[in-house]
Amino acid sequence: MKSTLALIVSLVLFIVLGSGFYTIDETEQVIITQFGKPVDEPVVQAGLHWKTPFIQTVNRIENRVLEWDGDSTPMTTKNKVFVMVNAFARWEISDPLVFYRQLTDENRALSRLNGIIGSEMRIVIAKHDFIEAVRTTKDRKVVRDGPAPEVGAAISTAEARIGVLPAIQNGRGELEAEIFANAAPKVKELGIRLLDVRLKRIDYDASVSTSIYQRMISERQQIADRYRSEGAGEAAKINGERERDLATIESEAYRKVQELEGTADAKATEIYAKAYNQTPDAAQLFEFKQTMEAYKKLITSDTTMVFTTDSELFRYLKSSNPQPKAAAGASVEITPMNKLPTLLEVGR
Numbered sequence: 001m002k003s004t005l006a007l008i009v010s011l012v013l014f015i016v017l018g019s020g021f022y023t024i025d026e027t028e029q030v031i032i033t034q035f036g037k038p039v040d041e042p043v044v045q046a047g048l049h050w051k052t053p054f055i056q057t058v059n060r061i062e063n064r065v066l067e068w069d070g071d072s073t074p075m076t077t078k079n080k081v082f083v084m085v086n087a088f089a090r091w092e093i094s095d096p097l098v099f100y101r102q103l104t105d106e107n108r109a110l111s112r113l114n115g116i117i118g119s120e121m122r123i124v125i126a127k128h129d130f131i132e133a134v135r136t137t138k139d140r141k142v143v144r145d146g147p148a149p150e151v152g153a154a155i156s157t158a159e160a161r162i163g164v165l166p167a168i169q170n171g172r173g174e175l176e177a178e179i180f181a182n183a184a185p186k187v188k189e190l191g192i193r194l195l196d197v198r199l200k201r202i203d204y205d206a207s208v209s210t211s212i213y214q215r216m217i218s219e220r221q222q223i224a225d226r227y228r229s230e231g232a233g234e235a236a237k238i239n240g241e242r243e244r245d246l247a248t249i250e251s252e253a254y255r256k257v258q259e260l261e262g263t264a265d266a267k268a269t270e271i272y273a274k275a276y277n278q279t280p281d282a283a284q285l286f287e288f289k290q291t292m293e294a295y296k297k298l299i300t301s302d303t304t305m306v307f308t309t310d311s312e313l314f315r316y317l318k319s320s321n322p323q324p325k326a327a328a329g330a331s332v333e334i335t336p337m338n339k340l341p342t343l344l345e346v347g348r
Contacts, residue, residue, distance in 0.1 A: 019053040020052065021048060021049070022049055022050075022051060023048050023049070024043060024044075024045065024049060026046045027063055029042050029043065029044040029062075029063045029093075029096050030044075030049070030060055030061070031059040031061060031096055032056050032057070032058060033059055038097055038100060038101065039056065041097070042061075044063065044096075061096050061100065062092075063093070065090055066092060066093075066106065067090060067091075068113045068114075068117065069200075070088065070089075070114060070118060071086070072084045072085065073085055073121075073122070074205060075125045075126065076126060077126065077129055078128050079130055081130040082204070083202050084203045085202050086202075087199050087200055088197075088200050089117055089194060090195040090196045091113065091195055092195060093109075094191060094193035100191075101191075102189075102190045103191070109192065112190060116186050120179050120182040121197075123182070124175055124178050125175070128175060132168060132172070134202055135171060135172060136168075136171040137171070176198055176199055179197050180194065
């Protein structure tokens with residue numbers, strides 16, 4: 001009987017002591033409540049701790065950095081662009097007692113963060129243009145080869161604006177900082193320390209995506225057409241320069257040929273003059289040969305010439321030993337050209 005009583009007392013004592021001791025991990029902190037109300041200060045030191053059995057309850061709260069990942073939410077930018085914005089944040093429980101009194105658990109905390117961060121994000125996005133939310137770099141430049149000056153001057157102002165990037169006054173980073181600055185004081189009242197807020201994804205709303213894509217295609221097509229226009233203009237310029245250079249080269253070559261021929265003819269004439277002016281017979285032979293060359297160029301076998309006896313050019317057709325020019329008014333003689341070879345032979 002005594003052994004049974006001792007066993008029962010030991011069992012009750014074990015249960016009481018077992019319900020009174022609890023452990024805390026390094027990743028958590030504890031709020032002790034009694035009849036639903038917190039008592040004392042939060043327990044944050046890891047190890048073995050004691051509470052009043054059956055009366056007090058252990059409420060464990062995370063002591064690590066937590067994540068808030070918002071859903072894609074439709075919003076409108078300052079320039080009336082409908083977008084779907086998705087953001088995330090990092091937060092931690094800085095005041096466990098306030099957190100427990102205000103929210104009790106993490107699920108309620110996430111719900112409140114949805115409302116606070118989502119509201120501030122909607123306000124900030126509505127104050128800025130779409131480009132401010134998707135870009136951070138402020139000193140952006142168009143990466144492209146500039147057109148040739150002559151071609152670029154011919155491009156219209158409307159076409160030239162296609163490759164101009166809109167200026168960014170703030171940028172995505174400053175928008176995120178503004179959302180964080182507005183939301184942090186509000187969540188602090190809930191015992192939460194907001195560590196960071198980032199815009200994860202921004203997409204066009206499905207209702208405007210098609211029109212946006214069509215506009216992008218149109219703009220790319222205009223840029224492609226401008227490149228083709230610049231290329232055609234540059235090709236025309238190159239072809240024009242080539243034709244001009246070719247004409248210059250041909251003209252210069254012809255001029256040099258004429259100069260060389262003139263110099264050669266002058267030199268040949270000088271040599272002939274020196275050779276044939278040595279005696280009267282040589283001079284007469286030179287005159288005869290020159291006349292024969294003229295015949296060869298002027299007369300064919302089908303040619304009929306009409307000339308007077310005063311013609312100096314055809315005096316060798318009348319006689320192989322021509323006399324001085326006949327008196328004016330001499331009779332006209334018609335010589336058929338088929339007799340010219342015989343006359344030329346006689347002249348020789």
